[in-house]
Amino acid sequence: MFFFSSRMTAKESANIHPRFYTFNIERLIINNATIFDTNQLDDETATEKNEIVEYVAKIVKTVNTVLSIALAFGITVFLGIVIFCIIAPIVLSCTASLTACFWCLRSDSINRNIIDLGRKLERIEAIQKLGKTNENETSAVFDAHVIKRD
Structure with missing residues (x-):
């Protein structure tokens, strides 16, 4: 479980373009344990740690994108298997049976x-x-x- 907390003034939030969200992470909590807190660090260390956390956040976002694409691909493959391996043979066999029946008649x-x-x-x-x-x-x-x- 990840928690990101950030303090931003109304003026700072108004200047952010809706497509490019950038913010400074002040505290990172994983499984109720504080991993990173800028209030406990000096400015230079806090900036370095904040850059690391932002880098990790970008990696997580990239992984989420890759997983979303993989999920979409998996759903597509699953639907293909269902349609071509299950539904199509049933339809074709029914069509063949009807054709044979009409041919007999x-x-x-x-x-x-x-x-x-x-x-x-x-x-x-x-x-x-x-x-x-x-x-x-x-x-x-x-x-x-x-x-x-x-």
Whole structure:
């Protein structure tokens, strides 16, 4: 647990640009133990210690930025895994099942049509056997139309 305390006058805080926050850390407390307190140091030592603490604060900020980017990347990878390894196969298998189902229905109708054509051909052959002429030609009569085959 980190605590940073700083004293700044209203005039000093008004002069700070909102994008660039700079402040002097007067006291650093880690786990309820005071690590750094400018009130207990002379000015030169306090300035050096303050620079060290600011440097550490920059490192912490950089680490936080890196961790935020890593977290965003991790979330992106996780979502990619969920979408491409879990959701997509389910959708594709359902699509394949439906396609196979429709193909079976379609092939059944194709089979029925083939069977119907076969029955019609059997009828035609039966009619042709009955309709042989004296010249040994095969003919069949369909609605007053004579079809001859040599």
